[in-house]
Every structure is written in structure tokens, then in C-alpha cells.
Amino acid sequence: MLHNFQELFISPITKNKLHYNGTHANEKWLNGFIRELDEAIEYKVVNGIPCFVDSKDDPWSDYDKLEEQLGMSPDGMIEKNWLGMVQNDSFVKKAQRLISISAEQEGLILEIGCGPSGGLTPLVLNKNSNSKILLNDYGFWILSETQNFIEKTNKWKNISYAQFDASKMPLCDTSFDLIQSLGGFSNMKNSHQVLDECYRILKPKGKLCFIDAVANKNQLESLPEDILQRAFSDMPFLEFGFKKLLNLHQFKNIQIEIIEKRQLQKDESSLAAEASKYNVEIDIELSSIIAEK
Ligand SMILES: C[S@@+](CC[C@H](N)C(=O)[O-])C[C@H]1O[C@@H](n2cnc3c(N)ncnc32)[C@H](O)[C@@H]1O
Numbered sequence: 001m002l003h004n005f006q007e008l009f010i011s012p013i014t015k016n017k018l019h020y021n022g023t024h025a026n027e028k029w030l031n032g033f034i035r036e037l038d039e040a041i042e043y044k045v046v047n048g049i050p051c052f053v054d055s056k057d058d059p060w061s062d063y064d065k066l067e068e069q070l071g072m073s074p075d076g077m078i079e080k081n082w083l084g085m086v087q088n089d090s091f092v093k094k095a096q097r098l099i100s101i102s103a104e105q106e107g108l109i110l111e112i113g114c115g116p117s118g119g120l121t122p123l124v125l126n127k128n129s130n131s132k133i134l135l136n137d138y139g140f141w142i143l144s145e146t147q148n149f150i151e152k153t154n155k156w157k158n159i160s161y162a163q164f165d166a167s168k169m170p171l172c173d174t175s176f177d178l179i180q181s182l183g184g185f186s187n188m189k190n191s192h193q194v195l196d197e198c199y200r201i202l203k204p205k206g207k208l209c210f211i212d213a214v215a216n217k218n219q220l221e222s223l224p225e226d227i228l229q230r231a232f233s234d235m236p237f238l239e240f241g242f243k244k245l246l247n248l249h250q251f252k253n254i255q256i257e258i259i260e261k262r263q264l265q266k267d268e269s270s271l272a273a274e275a276s277k278y279n280v281e282i283d284i285e286l287s288s289i290i291a292e293k
Contacts, residue, residue, distance in 0.1 A: 021034070106132075191236050
């Protein structure tokens with residue numbers, strides 16, 4: 001954990017400040033615990049990564065299951081995905097405006113739900129190798145593998161990692177200058193809480209920059225009522241759209257640019273797979289979204 005981020009951790013339950021107790025390497029955290037002063041609650045730090053998710057709740061914790069789910073060996077996947085992101089010229093072009101805003105940010109950046117492709121981080125680092133980014137995911141394996149790849153690459157010195165649920169961030173109020181994500185919101189339950197948490201930890205005028213997809217509401221409305229209600233409750237942006245949802249969570253100066261329109265494939269979304277059983281096709285609009293606290 002880089003020095004810049006070390007003072008920012010709080011208990012997601014009591015909201016009290018957490019203090020590190022453990023080994024260091026070059027002033028970075030290595031192995032130990034972060035805990036409150038009275039030591040009532042403590043969280044492990046493994047190889048510099050604070051862990052706020054119990055391994056039994058971590059969907060990425062079972063290597064064999066992972067291999068089965070992915071249909072391939074997860075070995076080398078992170079490196080391949082990161083390089084693939086940077087080489088995807090057409091996507092890079094579409095995301096250019098958003099990436100530039102992040103790359104020009106000299107303060108602290110948080111990437112939520114970075115996933116196996118690193119979200120927007122590979123593209124931001126490609127423009128500014130000094131960006132100070134805290135990478136977050138629910139899965140420890142993702143973060144640990146990403147850390148191995150980044151250390152091997154030895155090009156980016158200001159990256160840290162934290163395993164937590166983005167709807168209960170163990171981070172101080174008004175501590176980050178920018179939060180970014182690629183496809184994070186559509187993969188997270190509790191988007192209402194995630195947006196509240198984003199608002200809380202951003203500094204005044206801090207920016208939320210993300211790319212995500214919204215499905216065509218008319219097509220969704222031809223689904224059976226129970227499926228529709230479940231989709232709306234899991235993914236409120238499907239019901240409200242991102243502009244209304246961000247407004248509801250107090251964000252201002254919301255700019256939305258549609259960067260791609262296409263059909264959602266069965267193999268990339270459980271909603272699309274379910275919809276196909278009712279012969280409903282779902283078109284999505286991939287949008288680049290910038291909002292301000
Ligand atoms: C499938 S990925 C989406 C794309 C990802 N940004 C990428 O570039 O690879 C979604 C990621 O969000 C993570 N995730 C899901 N719910 C989360 C939560 N509540 N907090 C943090 N991460 C979460 C998952 O573990 C997964 O790695």
C-alpha cells in the first residue's frame with residue numbers, strides 16, 4: 001500500500017480510523033493487520049492488500065471453479081486482458097475524452113470493480129504512467145494477480161490495491177479526487193449504495209468518470225413482470241437511466257456521451273440469456289459518463 005493511501009482507511013462498520021500493524025518494504029505495507037486503536041475489529045493485509053471481504057464471500061476465491069467458469073485457465077489472463085485493452089484502438093478512441101480527464105488528474109484516483117481487465121486503469125496508465133490509482137475489486141485473486149503483473153512490468157510505481165465491497169467502502173470521507181470504472185456498475189448489486197459511497201469519499205468537485213451500458217427500456221418492458229422488477233431492483237440504472245440515477249445521488253454537471261450501440265449477447269449477461277427464452281432481444285447503449293460532486 002503506497003504512502004498516499006495509507007492514512008485513508010476506516011472501518012466500514014464503525015467508520016473509525018484504522019491503523020496498520022505489520023511489516024513494511026520500502027515504506028509500503030507488506031503483511032499484517034489494520035485495526036482500530038482499541039483493536040475491537042481487525043482486517044488482514046496480505047502482500048500489501050487490505051482484505052475487507054471474507055474469503056467465503058469472495059466469488060474469485062476458488063481457483064478450480066474459476067477455471068470452470070472461465071472455460072480456460074486463469075493463468076496469464078490478467079496480463080493478456082490488460083494488453084488487449086490498450087491495443088483495442090477503436091475502444092480507446094471512443095473512450096478518449098474520459099481517459100484524458102483521468103490521465104490529467106494529479107490527485108488520488110479510485111477504480112472500483114477493476115475486474116480481470118483492470119477497468120479504465122490500463123488506458124489511463126498508458127497516457128500517464130504516474131497516475132496514483134487505488135485498484136479495488138471484491139475478489140482477492142484479481143488484485144493479487146494484477147499486482148504480480150504490474151510488479152513484473154515495472155512501469156507504473158503509484159498503484160495500490162484494496163479488496164472491499166464498493167457499497168461499503170472502508171475509506172475516509174472526501175479523500176479521493178476521481179473515481180473511475182468500466183462496466184463496474186452493471187456488475188454490482190446495490191448501485192444506490194455504491195453511488196452514495198462514491199459521493200461520500202469524493203472531494204468537493206471530485207469527478208466520477210465511468211463507462212457502462214444501459215439497456216433499451218421498451219425491450220425490457222416486454223419481459224415478464226417478475227424478471228423486469230428483479231432487473232430494476234438489481235440494476236436501478238435500467239429503470240432510471242444514469243442521468244436520473246446520478247441526479248438522485250446528488251451528482252452535478254452530468255455529461256453523457258453514447259459511444260457504442262449494439263445487441264447484448266446471451267453469453268455476456270444473465271439478463272440477456274433470460275430474455276432470449278422469451279424471444280426478447282436487448283439493445284444496449286454503451287455510454288461514457290462524467291459527473292461531479
Ligand atoms: C466482470 S468485471 C467488469 C469489468 C471490469 N471492470 C474489467 O475491466 O474487467 C466486474 C468486477 O466487479 C467486481 N465486483 C462486483 N461487485 C462488486 C462490489 N460490490 N465491490 C467491488 N467489486 C465488485 C467483480 O468481482 C468483478 O471483478
